[in-house]
Every structure is written in structure tokens, then in C-alpha cells.
Amino acid sequence: MEAVKEKKEASKNPKKEAIIVIKGLKKSFGKKDVLKDINLEVDRGENVVVLGKSGQGKSVTIECIVGLLIPDGGSIKVFGDEVTDMNDNQLKELRMKIGFLFQSGALFDSMTVRENLEFPLTRVLKMKDQHEIDERVNEVLEGVGLVDAVDKMPSDLSGGMRKRIGLARTLIIKPEIMLYDEPTTGLDPITSREISELILNMQKKYKTTSIIITHDMECARITSDRVLIMDNGEYIAEGTFESLQKSKNEIAKEFFKDIS
Template identity: 60%
Template structure:
């Protein structure tokens, strides 16, 4: 059943479902009067891919940045792995962050480093005890997972937009995260490459048993990847359901995403 109302409480835990992310009454205002989040409530179950839709400026990216502490909310509760991340000290928060992969819109690769160096930098930063041979093995495995083993010595400037997204994803996967947060993973890509990235997200879920939140404007990506969709409007969750349920919504604003 689709829920379409101003404030939606998190879904009741269903049998055999384990919430891995729980957000309650999340609020964030920028400046004096730019109230972006006005009480967001959501739950993501273990192994689930949740897609969040919304117009530009609706707070989609702000929500997932709050989860990893890149943005501090004004109010609310965020529980990840049953830990309230807003109450954690820096060392404890960093331990949680290692278990969460974040794929930024542009891939966020270091332009002055080769692909190998980009991945090695991330790995050594968090796993300093690895030998050079182990680092190389992990790099090759991560690149193989995204189908770009032959790009290991290339510079970011030599890669297409789609390849940069794949390398960004490889850098995320190299730490073997349990949760992956995707921020507009197909933005700026052509239709064929966008589908390849969407299929890769789905493949990673099945291979790695990851849990994901996917922020996207790309309805083809949403249709392919989403177990469930939430729609943000005016700072709250306005509607929730599967792709098929929301596609048939009688709410004009919700249905506008599917036209």
C-alpha cells in the first residue's frame, strides 16, 4: 500500500527483516530560513536497496550526508548498525564509516593519482597493516568487480565519465562496505552507460549482499535497482512504495516522476 501523507513513521519491522539504518525526525536548516529537512523518517532493512526521489534541493543528498557525518543535523536520530551515530565520538564514528561506502556524484577521484594510486591510497589509509602484495591483490579484485582491470595505470583524465564512476565504485568496494550510499550514480551519463552502472549496482548487491540508499533523478535506474522507493517533498517523506505502486499513484506530484 502506498502511503501519501505529510509525516510517515518508519515501517514496522517485518518478520525476517533487520533494519540496518533508522532515521527519526531528521531536521536540517541552512542559514536562517532554508529549512531543507523538516522531520524525515525512514528505515532501511538489511540487504535492501532503497531509492530516494525528489526535486533538486529537496534534501536527498543532505539526508545521506547526515548518515556518515558529513553534515550535522539540527535535530533527530540516526541509527546505523544499531548505533546512534550522532552521539558517537570521532574514533567510534570513523569505525562506522569504514563499514559504509559513499559514491559521490563525480566519482571524486584524485586527478594527480593513477587509478592504482587512487585505490591504494584509500586502502592504506584504513588498512595500514597490509603488505604491498596484499594491496595490489585488493586493487585488482576491486577493479575486476567493476570490469576495469585494464585501467589500472590510467589517469582520471584518460577515463570517460562512465569509467570514472566505475573506478569511484571500485574505490568504494575496496574496503568491502556493508552499506553503500549512492549520490546520483548515473548523472551526466548517456542512456547505455547509465544502464550499465545501474546493472552494476544490482550485481554488487547480489554478490556482496550490501544494503544501499540510492539518490537519483534517473527513473530507469530507480526501476532497475529499487526494492522500495521513498519520495521527498518539502522536507518530509511524502510517499513510499514499490516502483509499480508509485507509478500508479493518483497523487499528481508523485505520478509526475513517472511520466
């Protein structure tokens, strides 16, 4: 709970700078309108949690932010630059500033933990100094508490450990923005809480700005500075975790009905 207390104290800082600005975002697949009119601003250093049932467009939104999907309309500005106008090289440069943690962790099964962590350093950042590479690897493993796993294969790790290594590999390039897609899916309650607190600690250590998609209400409680609820391709409620607990919105009530 100490981490949660520190998070709430930090959130009192009045200085704000929006580094993700989305206006009128629309995206359809065939006849299905997945995103209808999405408007969102995320301030530097802020953790924004997005709640919503499956198929509501939560993951589509963050895929549009990094240019993996092309929206049908609207504007996405990251660090002041319009993502929808970027060419391939500009998108590559942008993605070097954004960490994307997939549900599976997306580790390479044929590589050791060390090799998985070295991959973005040598292939993306083109680092060649092995001493500097080793220092980066050790730093992120210390951060996620898995220094002893450096020479293990992903198959030797538990689900929670794979999530931690996936997070370490994403953080190793020191992104300014983190996008989390269901970071606690498939984990037991204790491990889910550990991952949630780790996300919060990484926000403090690396001063990242994050969007966290989750169905896990405890994850939302621990990590969020602000919570948005998505339904039918739109945000229908917004506020702090505590304020939404008192919301009269019927959909919000469904999410918070079992929260004491």
C-alpha cells in the first residue's frame, strides 16, 4: 500500500503537459464502428487506465497511437507531432520512445532472458559496447527483481516472471511512454498485484507516461491516476478510481459493484 500512497501524493503535482492528444478518433472494421469519436489527453508522467468489456476498442486505440493501425478519421498527436502524417522512418523514430507491453509478454522462446533483453539494444538502438549492454540488462533485471533469471529460457519461467521480463525488455530502451495491454491477464491475484505495483514503481523510476488497458480492478486501483471507461466505441465515464466508485453511470456501476 506504500506504493499506492506515494502515487497519490505524486498526483497532486499541478504542473501538466499533454504529450498524447487524441481528437475525434474513428476506426471501423467492415461495417463495425470500433472507435466512434475518441478524445483523450494524457499528461507527462500520468498513468491513465482504460476499462471496458472485450471488443470495445481499447487495444485498437493504443495500436493507432503507435501507427500499427491507420484510423479512418481524427487526429493523434504524440510529443506534438501528428502520427497519422508520419512516414515509415518517422514512425520508427516514434516507436523508439514508446514501449508496448503485449498480453503475452512476446518473448522470443528460442532466446535466453539475456538474449531477449539484448535484442532491442543491438537491433533497435544499435549499441555495440558490451559493457554498456550488460549494465542496461542488469539494471532492468534489478528493477523487476529477476537478476538470477538472466540465463534462463522463457520456458523455465512462470507466467508472472515472463510478464516481468517482458516489462524489462520494453523498459530497456528507456521509453518515455508505456502502453500496457492487459498486463495482469492470466495471473493469480498475488502475482497480479506484484505486477501492478511494479508498473507503478517503474513509472516513478523512469518517469514514464502510461496508458494501461485492463479488466483487473485491483490493477486499476493501484496504477491509475485517472480512469476512463469505454463502451460501444466511446468513453462514457472518466475520473479517479475513487470518484468512479461513486458514479451513477450504470456501466460504471457494473465495473465497481464488487469493489469495497
